[in-house]
Amino acid sequence: MVEYQQILNTIYERLRVVKNKGEVAHYISELATVDPTNFGIYLNRIKGDNFCVGNWDIPFSIQSISKVLSFAKAFSLQKNKVFNRLDVEPSGNPFNHMALLELENGIPRNPFINSGAIVIADILVSELENPKQDFLNYVRDITNDPTIDFDVKVAVSEAETGYNNYAAANLLKSFGNLQNDVEEVLDFYFHQCAIAMNCKQLSDAFYLFANRGKCMRGIAHLTTNQVKRINAIMLTCGFYDEAGEFAFEVGLPGKSGVGGGIVALLPNEFTITCWSPGLNEKGNSLLGMQALELFTTETKQSIF
Numbered sequence: 001m002v003e004y005q006q007i008l009n010t011i012y013e014r015l016r017v018v019k020n021k022g023e024v025a026h027y028i029s030e031l032a033t034v035d036p037t038n039f040g041i042y043l044n045r046i047k048g049d050n051f052c053v054g055n056w057d058i059p060f061s062i063q064s065i066s067k068v069l070s071f072a073k074a075f076s077l078q079k080n081k082v083f084n085r086l087d088v089e090p091s092g093n094p095f096n097h098m099a100l101l102e103l104e105n106g107i108p109r110n111p112f113i114n115s116g117a118i119v120i121a122d123i124l125v126s127e128l129e130n131p132k133q134d135f136l137n138y139v140r141d142i143t144n145d146p147t148i149d150f151d152v153k154v155a156v157s158e159a160e161t162g163y164n165n166y167a168a169a170n171l172l173k174s175f176g177n178l179q180n181d182v183e184e185v186l187d188f189y190f191h192q193c194a195i196a197m198n199c200k201q202l203s204d205a206f207y208l209f210a211n212r213g214k215c216m217r218g219i220a221h222l223t224t225n226q227v228k229r230i231n232a233i234m235l236t237c238g239f240y241d242e243a244g245e246f247a248f249e250v251g252l253p254g255k256s257g258v259g260g261g262i263v264a265l266l267p268n269e270f271t272i273t274c275w276s277p278g279l280n281e282k283g284n285s286l287l288g289m290q291a292l293e294l295f296t297t298e299t300k301q302s303i304f
């Protein structure tokens, strides 16, 4: 019998006193205002029990974690057709790296780097009737929580300094891999990244990836085969040029965001979300990585 609550408490007490908590993201000005001492964890077990510690109930900007949810929606709508426009290889580069995109003729390496997520945003802008609202409703639906919303201030502040993403979108457009208007696609992308959720809501949203495609209400949103593929991409590409390190230290599929959140999961067992806004130099939550390493080591639960 694993003492989950005790393990979470120990991790929390040990890490919250650590002096070096990393740096909050500054390139999106709204994210620079977040208190770096926030730290929370929420564990959601498929069996039905859950455990939490710290600031698990404070909403934060999910940023790149949204890329898994947008990809899941596009994959369920277009099936394998999505792979005509992007690949599933780790990039070994930062999330906003540009040179590979040009070398590889506008085909992004995977859906979890920015250029890949912008292609997925383009697909959703084409497929959905009211793209932003319909996507938000999808996230609310899989999480079973109608209170989830965009933090519009974050979306606006990212648009103001989103030069790199404008460059990526324009490059995609020049290669013919963007069907809609650059402005419209990026407006969607900045909003999906600006969804605010807390650790519980993220663990609930990702439940379907640990439960063969069925959300907490038992509704199937993805096939077992699609979930296998999404989890594989999370494992190999979820942490950019630190994906190998995360697999090595933690041993779970997962996804990070520059808001300081990390969600990880063990199929058929649990989803877990950590939030600590300070990032390491690769843009992943510094304490979040350490917390999850301790968690899988202490519980002896990982995919390996």
Ligand SMILES: NC(=O)CC[C@H](N)C(=O)O
Residues within 6 Å of the ligand: 062, 063, 064, 065, 095, 096, 114, 158, 165, 193, 256, 257, 258, 259, 283
């Ligand atoms: N790694 C991230 O969370 C990056 C997402 C952010 N919205 C960006 O496009 O730069």
